[in-house]
Amino acid sequence: MLLDLLSGVATTVAVSGLAIAAGVPLGLLLALGRCAKTRVLSVACALYASLVRAAPVVTFVMLIFFGLPALGVSLDPLPAAVVALTLNTTAFNSEIWRAAIVDFPRGQQEAARAFGLTRALAFRRIVFPQIWRASLPALVNEMTLLIKASPAIAIIGVVDLTRKARQIAATTYEPLPPFLAAAVIYGVVLVILVIAARALERRLRARLGRL
Amino acid sequence: MRVDVIWNQLPQFAIGLGNTLWLCTVSTVLSLLLGALLMVPLMSRNTALRGAAQALVDAGRCIPFLLLTYLVYFALPTLGVTVDKWSAALITLVAYNTAYMAEILRAGWAHLPAGQTDAAHAFGYTGWKLFRRIIGPQVLIAVGPVIGNQLIQLIKDSAFLSIITVPELTFAANYVQSYYFVPFESFLFATLLYWALCGGVEWLVHRGERYASLVRPSNG
Numbered sequence: 388m389l390l391d392l393l394s395g396v397a398t399t400v401a402v403s404g405l406a407i408a409a410g411v412p413l414g415l416l417l418a419l420g421r422c423a424k425t426r427v428l429s430v431a432c433a434l435y436a437s438l439v440r441a442a443p444v445v446t447f448v449m450l451i452f453f454g455l456p457a458l459g460v461s462l463d464p465l466p467a468a469v470v471a472l473t474l475n476t477t478a479f480n481s482e483i484w485r486a487a488i489v490d491f492p493r494g495q496q497e498a499a500r501a502f503g504l505t506r507a508l509a510f511r512r513i514v515f516p517q518i519w520r521a522s523l524p525a526l527v528n529e530m531t532l533l534i535k536a537s538p539a540i541a542i543i544g545v546v547d548l549t550r551k552a553r554q555i556a557a558t559t560y561e562p563l564p565p566f567l568a569a570a571v572i573y574g575v576v577l578v579i580l581v582i583a584a585r586a587l588e589r590r591l592r593a594r595l596g597r598l
Numbered sequence: 599m600r601v602d603v604i605w606n607q608l609p610q611f612a613i614g615l616g617n618t619l620w621l622c623t624v625s626t627v628l629s630l631l632l633g634a635l636l637m638v639p640l641m642s643r644n645t646a647l648r649g650a651a652q653a654l655v656d657a658g659r660c661i662p663f664l665l666l667t668y669l670v671y672f673a674l675p676t677l678g679v680t681v682d683k684w685s686a687a688l689i690t691l692v693a694y695n696t697a698y699m700a701e702i703l704r705a706g707w708a709h710l711p712a713g714q715t716d717a718a719h720a721f722g723y724t725g726w727k728l729f730r731r732i733i734g735p736q737v738l739i740a741v742g743p744v745i746g747n748q749l750i751q752l753i754k755d756s757a758f759l760s761i762i763t764v765p766e767l768t769f770a771a772n773y774v775q776s777y778y779f780v781p782f783e784s785f786l787f788a789t790l791l792y793w794a795l796c797g798g799v800e801w802l803v804h805r806g807e808r809y810a811s812l813v814r815p816s817n818g
Binding site: 437438440441442443444445446447449450453454455456457458534535536537538539541542549552553556561562563566567569570573574577578 | 657660661662663664665666668669672673676677750753754755756757758760761767768771772775780781782784785786788789790792793795796797
């Protein structure tokens, strides 16, 4: 049974991992879009973030998988799952990045400009290294939320850890062991993620000092 | 865009929305009460009891909502407890959110200035009176927005219940889309309704905060 569950773990970790890897930088992009001076762009980005953050992940996954083909974009279940989770976590990440950007001391930015740095260079060398560290704990928190929401992809037929456990339960008529085992595995994955993040934060603090 | 289909199926959406609303309202109230009860072991001086309660809360916060739904709906019957989909839905919503509510209340309580309770003791406040007049109102004001966020999370988690065929909002949207083949319109409309629901919660929290700032002095 455990071996059988492991294939589900691989799917859960791979899909969530891809969504996180794409969603963190895309979230930053969306946050920058929301801070843009072009009013249309900033309003569109804010609207996207607000709508997607309010949508339940199950509903959103079904919107992507069943709804997009009606607009001419057809995706297989696995890519649809990755796209849906990515678009979802992007919206939440943008909120985290935006908070860090808004909190960023204005004086530093003005000083950077006074030293002749272009806006792009100032962002890359001055702003980004600092907001990245400030956002890390919140980003990791969002990662754990994403992993806990990832069973939603089961509804379009992707066999993730939760669906695998459900299949085993249905064939063995003993639902308790696979569900409990799956629960423990989720716990282990989340704990590993949180411990890794805390270790990274500690190392950053040791190397660069407090923020 | 087939807006006409959505318009004609509004009763379906209304039924789903209604079920989502009452399920979430009832389970919010129940999980808040149970979460408050969990505070007794969570704030206990007995380390073993406190550790056990904290472990339970932490474990509860690690489990995905859908997995807990499966545990309740499919595994409870094998232990001799038969549940229909409605009781499974309520049990899952309440059990899942109790862990979060307990943690939110505990964090709110832990952030109260320690000297304040001592001062209240010195003024003769003890036991229930201390809680009702000094601790309770402050914790409630402090955690109000966080509980609002949790309520939004709860509303969104309740969409998972469509998988065990509870006829809530997402189930209604899925029903309409599969019957009339309007997937995009149907799920988009459901999303807009969730959006409105979450906006409503935020509005309530905002009102609550304004009320709180009116009834208490601003030095808080």
